[in-house]
Amino acid sequence: xxxxxxxxxxxxxxxxxxxxxxxxxxxxxxxxxxxxxxxxxxxxxxxxxxxxxxxxxxxxxxxxxxxxxxxxxx
Numbered sequence: 001x002x003x004x005x006x007x008x009x010x011x012x013x014x015x016x017x018x019x020x021x022x023x024x025x026x027x028x029x030x031x032x033x034x035x036x037x038x039x040x041x042x043x044x045x046x047x048x049x050x051x052x053x054x055x056x057x058x059x060x061x062x063x064x065x066x067x068x069x070x071x072x073x074x
């Protein structure tokens with residue numbers, strides 16, 4: 001099935017497209033999160049390197065700021 005469009009229809013489509021693009025980026029729809037997974041929570045503690053430089057999880061190792069001590073590490 002072939003549908004030929006007229007020059008006026010084509011111009012109207014182009015004008016609509018340009019108008020949409022000229023309006024700028026649209027804000028994405030807001031999604032309200034009612035539940036955060038525990039692995040995304042960050043604890044309010046300083047990392048091991050902030051004190052004596054030792055890792056809080058493995059004290060024999062120097063802190064490399066991996067962040068595992070500030071979260072559940074997932």
